Amino acid sequence: MAVLVASDLDRTLIYSAGALALTVPDARAPRLLCVEVHESRPLSYLTETAAQLLTELGDAAVFVPTTTRTRKQYERINLPGPAPRYAICANGGHLLVDGVSDGDWHGRVLARLADECAPLDEVRAYLTAHADPVWLRKQRVAEDLFAYLVVERELLPEEWVKGLAVWAENRGWTVSLQGRKIYAVPKPLTKSAAMREVARRTGAELTLAAGDSLLDADLLLAADRGWRPGHGELADAGWAGPAVSALPERGVLAGERILREFLKAVRTEG
Numbered sequence: 001m002a003v004l005v006a007s008d009l010d011r012t013l014i015y016s017a018g019a020l021a022l023t024v025p026d027a028r029a030p031r032l033l034c035v036e037v038h039e040s041r042p043l044s045y046l047t048e049t050a051a052q053l054l055t056e057l058g059d060a061a062v063f064v065p066t067t068t069r070t071r072k073q074y075e076r077i078n079l080p081g082p083a084p085r086y087a088i089c090a091n092g093g094h095l096l097v098d099g100v101s102d103g104d105w106h107g108r109v110l111a112r113l114a115d116e117c118a119p120l121d122e123v124r125a126y127l128t129a130h131a132d133p134v135w136l137r138k139q140r141v142a143e144d145l146f147a148y149l150v151v152e153r154e155l156l157p158e159e160w161v162k163g164l165a166v167w168a169e170n171r172g173w174t175v176s177l178q179g180r181k182i183y184a185v186p187k188p189l190t191k192s193a194a195m196r197e198v199a200r201r202t203g204a205e206l207t208l209a210a211g212d213s214l215l216d217a218d219l220l221l222a223a224d225r226g227w228r229p230g231h232g233e234l235a236d237a238g239w240a241g242p243a244v245s246a247l248p249e250r251g252v253l254a255g256e257r258i259l260r261e262f263l264k265a266v267r268t269e270g
């Protein structure tokens with residue numbers, strides 16, 4: 001039967017140098033493949049073994065990269081394996097079909113946002129008024145859909161993020177802290193809604209998912225089976241879901257394990 005695999009990318013399948021979390025001696029470290037170059041510098045990696053597993057997965061299932069990245073940020077990733085027919089960007093705001101955003105889908109997302117949560121401008125105004133230049137490095141808007149801040153984590157007071165989360169919650173927005181980025185994302189803008197749409201279009205009977213952050217929680221709950229790594233926002237919060245396996249691996253080796261689990265499920269249940 002057709003199996004759909006919707007996986008988060010950053011810190012789930014691909015890792016920046018700072019997120020690799022390698023604990024083995026250097027001489028025994030896995031060989032890494034660079035899959036993203038930004039401004040002429042290497043940025044994201046997976047292990048060579050993970051690259052092989054991802055290629056096998058692309059042949060065995062409908063693999064759907066599912067990311068909060070903007071289309072532009074997604075497009076500079078060069079994943080091994082067959083080019084995915086579908087990709088989910090901007091946390092579900094754009095559904096790429098053969099690399100082109102589906103206009104019907106995007107229109108439906110915009111209509112939901114207009115109906116169900118506070119406008120982006122209100123959130124931007126709050127961020128501009130309340131973020132402290134002591135720890136704020138950049139304030140960005142992504143695809144005119146949501147906002148994020150790049151911060152100095154060591155200087156960022158935990159209380160500030162909690163305050164923002166409460167303020168945002170009352171306006172139908174979610175806050176997620178991932179590495180050096182604080183995301184403010186409308187609640188109706190979800191990876192899970194886009195995954196369901198791809199499942200409908202492909203006729204997939206089994207859905208598998210993986211992710212590490214709060215913005216992946218709805219995706220993990222919506223899938224028939226899910227996996228989360230031993231690092232990240234969900235692991236830190238001790239988050240669990242009925243059909244979600246919490247893996248012990250952390251860093252780039254968790255990415256390899258997740259791909260193994262996907263393949264095992266595709267081969268036994270698919």
Ligand SMILES: [Mg+2]
Pocket residue numbers: 008009010011012211212213
């Ligand atoms: Mg992630």
